[in-house]
Structures are given as structure tokens and as C-alpha cells.
Amino acid sequence: MFSRRLNWRAHDNALSQALASHKPRYDLTASNPTTCGLDIPAAIAASFDHREALVYTPDPRGLAKAREAIGLGEHSLLAASTSEAYAWLFKLLCDPGDEVLVPRPSYPLFEFLGQLECVNVRQYSLRYAEGWWLDFESLKNAITPRTRALLFVHPNNPTGQFLKKQELDHLAALCAEKRIALISDEVFAEYPLIDDETRCATLGGNGRCLTFVLGGLSKTAGLPQMKIAWLTASGPGASEAARALELIADTYLSVSTPVQLAVPALLHHGAAIRAQIQQRTRANFARVRREALHVEGGWYVTIPTPRSRTEDEWTIALLIEHGVLTQPGYFYDFESDGWLVISLLTPEADFEAGLSAISYSLRNS
Ligand SMILES: Cc1ncc(COP(=O)(O)O)c(C=O)c1O
Structure with missing residues (x-):
């Protein structure tokens, strides 16, 4: 009945299944800038008060x-x-x-x-x-x-x-x-x-x-x-x-x-939000850079994982054992298994706690 364009199989993956029963304490996948604790100027609401809009x-x-x-x-x-x-x-x-x-x-x-x-x-x-x-x-x-x-x-x-x-x-x-x-x-x-x-x-x-x-x-x-x-x-x-x-x-x-x-x-108010994002991503980057692949910009870093577990096993173990949410590399089509992707937009305290748990877990695998 519908076009073949929509032939997508919206199937659950291992991580989404695990998330159904485990709420993360530290979400290191945060990528929505409006819900990650930044100070969003309330004056933005007044930006829409224009008679010309009528x-x-x-x-x-x-x-x-x-x-x-x-x-x-x-x-x-x-x-x-x-x-x-x-x-x-x-x-x-x-x-x-x-x-x-x-x-x-x-x-x-x-x-x-x-x-x-x-x-x-x-x-x-x-x-x-x-x-x-x-x-x-x-x-x-x-x-x-x-x-x-x-x-x-x-x-x-x-x-x-x-x-x-x-x-x-x-x-x-x-x-x-x-x-x-x-x-x-x-x-x-x-x-x-x-x-x-x-x-x-x-x-x-x-x-x-x-x-x-x-x-x-x-x-x-x-x-x-x-x-x-x-x-x-x-x-x-x-x-x-x-x-x-x-x-x-x-x-x-x-x-x-x-x-x-x-x-x-x-744009005016956005400059203040951008400055906060720049500050946060740089602070988190300074914390993680020795443990991550070389990265030059953006909001994400990639952490290599030992091959003792697959990406799915790592993300699920981190979620269940430490309450830390990460993304497996295959979400982004990395060519090999063995990567976790985390977001530098995560609030610093959560990033620190989550990263410590990741480092501990990877070292002791
Ligand atoms: C590479 C890239 N392009 C575009 C976007 C989204 O932009 P928009 O909200 O304007 O569609 C994203 C969002 O994560 C992105 O990662």
C-alpha cells in the first residue's frame, strides 16, 4: 500500500532493549543542547514578538x-x-x-x-x-x-x-x-x-x-x-x-x-549558548583526550574498546553494571567492531563520573 521508500525495519537493537529495563545514571550520549543543563536565555521567547509576522x-x-x-x-x-x-x-x-x-x-x-x-x-x-x-x-x-x-x-x-x-x-x-x-x-x-x-x-x-x-x-x-x-x-x-x-x-x-x-x-542569544557549548566540549575533551581517538572538532569522541567483548556487550555492560549510557560504533557504521562513541555535550560532572566508570571497566576487562 505504501511506497518502497519506506521499507525500513524499525527493529529494536540490543541497547534499546536493555534501556527498556535500565535507566542510565550518566547519559554520555546527550546531544540535545536544549536539555543538557545549558543556560538558555529566557529572552529568546521575546524574539518572536514581531507585528510584521501578522x-x-x-x-x-x-x-x-x-x-x-x-x-x-x-x-x-x-x-x-x-x-x-x-x-x-x-x-x-x-x-x-x-x-x-x-x-x-x-x-x-x-x-x-x-x-x-x-x-x-x-x-x-x-x-x-x-x-x-x-x-x-x-x-x-x-x-x-x-x-x-x-x-x-x-x-x-x-x-x-x-x-x-x-x-x-x-x-x-x-x-x-x-x-x-x-x-x-x-x-x-x-x-x-x-x-x-x-x-x-x-x-x-x-x-x-x-x-x-x-x-x-x-x-x-x-x-x-x-x-x-x-x-x-x-x-x-x-x-x-x-x-x-x-x-x-x-x-x-x-x-x-x-x-x-x-x-x-x-543569533544574538545563540552566541551565548554557543560559547557555553564550546566551553563544555573543550573541558570534556581535555578530560578524555588521552583515552580517545584523535579528534579535531565537533561534539563527539570515540573510545577504543578491548576485543574481549563486542560493542553491544560493552555498551550493555556499561549500562547495567555502571549506569553509563554510550553508543556502539556501529550506529555510525565504523568499519570494524571495537568503538564507543560518547558526547562532549554531556554535563561535566556526569562526563567525569561516566568516563571514570568506562576507564575502570575497560582496564579490568
Ligand atoms: C552532521 C549533521 N548534520 C546535520 C544535523 C542536523 O541538523 P538539523 O537539525 O538542521 O537538521 C546533525 C545533527 O546531529 C548532524 O550531526
Whole structure:
């Protein structure tokens, strides 16, 4: 009766089953910035008090006031979320059955976002050797005549790796040669954990291939509930792409007027929330860095586990024996077993207690 796009089996995994009977004392998977003990300014509520919101004057690219406050240029438009921006880009670039390349490990939603647009998601590998790097061999092997876009998350979730200038040179040359668009998800860009001169500031404006950069209030201001994100096209074909995206956006006009009028105030208050997130993620990072894989930015770290237990066994043992909730690496499609992912957004005291229990447990396995 329903479309094959929705052929998802929403089955329980071992961790969700264990969670049904064990409430965690220390949740080291916290990733919702509005519920993890940050000081969210109450004045945010007043940001929506605008008489102009009583009149509907839609602009598919987003209202000028909001666009200017964000600092968007001419080939940019607003969307309700980065997820929606991905959906628009897949509609723009792909026919049903076409392919997009995504990094592995990375953000698990790509598979679903692709399926909903009838787009096949193929993975290329990120490899770890004292730091994460992009495996160009696997990337080249993943390209087929149906490849339309290549996604990179800058910095990636959960590996925390930024693309390096040298890697961008290769990537842009490859995309230009194969006529593939480059999509850079930069929602975590304002959360570097270490300095590195070799990283790209942004993939936007590289000029060598059609490039789309995504950002949004959900991470930059820690306000995912406000539902505002943006995308900017640059490089060859950017103005045609922006015109076509405008048509797509015009079909939905999904970004509400009240939130657009609130953007200047949300950015203002969001700066205070961002500063708290930066402080917390850096403090937790300082605590965990010797026990985790090298990470450069973002909200997550990866901890290697001994092979005496599988990831599922580790996450369940930590939950049942110590009340600590973590995520197994396979949630993010790590290529091998043996990883736990934890969130640096966790309140510091919980992070400290949870991490001590993890370290004790891993040492005494
Ligand atoms: C890589 C990445 N992109 C985008 C998002 C979500 O953004 P939005 O709330 O704007 O859809 C997330 C959320 O965790 C993410 O990890």
C-alpha cells in the first residue's frame, strides 16, 4: 500500500532493549543542547514578538532581514533544517536511482534522507592512523556513472575530522573531472577542539567545482527547535543551481515568517549558548583526550574498546553494571567492531563520573 521508500525495519537493537529495563545514571550520549543543563536565555521567547509576522510576504530564498543577519550572499537560501536542505539538494541533483557518496563512519541519517528522495547512498571510507583521513582509493572506487554528489561533514560526526587544504585540492579536482557536486555539511564548524593550520576554513567558494555549504541554528546556536538552516552554492553553475533551488523552495515555502523575523535575536542569544557549548566540549575533551581517538572538532569522541567483548556487550555492560549510557560504533557504521562513541555535550560532572566508570571497566576487562 505504501511506497518502497519506506521499507525500513524499525527493529529494536540490543541497547534499546536493555534501556527498556535500565535507566542510565550518566547519559554520555546527550546531544540535545536544549536539555543538557545549558543556560538558555529566557529572552529568546521575546524574539518572536514581531507585528510584521501578522502579514504573509513569502520569499522562497528567505526574508532579507534573516538572510542579512546570517550574512548570506546571493546564491544562498534558507531551509527549515539541514535535513530539508539535503532533501532539496538531492531533488536538484539526482534522478531516482542516482547516487550520492557519503563518508563512513558518519551521520546515520544520510541513508534515510537518500531513500526518501529515491537516491542511493554509497559509502567511501575514512581511515584512522593517528588521525582521520580521507581514503581517496575507496572514494574513487565508489564513483559510478550515476554518482551526482559527494558529501563531506566538516568536521565530521562522530570522527571530528576537518577536511585538510590538500585533501580539498584532490577532492575538488576529482569532482570537477567527474562533474560531481560537492556538499559540505558545516553545522559543527564553530566547534574546533584543536588548532590546525592545514585544515580548510570552509569548502565554500573553492571555485573549482559546484559546491554547496550547509549550516544552521541547530548547532551554531544550539537551537535545533527553531528550525532554521541555510545553504550556499558556489563554483561553476552556482547561479543556475540557486535559481533551481529557489523553485524547489518555492514549492514548499517551509520556513515560517515568525522564525525568520526572530533570526537576528536568535543569533544574538545563540552566541551565548554557543560559547557555553564550546566551553563544555573543550573541558570534556581535555578530560578524555588521552583515552580517545584523535579528534579535531565537533561534539563527539570515540573510545577504543578491548576485543574481549563486542560493542553491544560493552555498551550493555556499561549500562547495567555502571549506569553509563554510550553508543556502539556501529550506529555510525565504523568499519570494524571495537568503538564507543560518547558526547562532549554531556554535563561535566556526569562526563567525569561516566568516563571514570568506562576507564575502570575497560582496564579490568
Ligand atoms: C552532521 C549533521 N548534520 C546535520 C544535523 C542536523 O541538523 P538539523 O537539525 O538542521 O537538521 C546533525 C545533527 O546531529 C548532524 O550531526
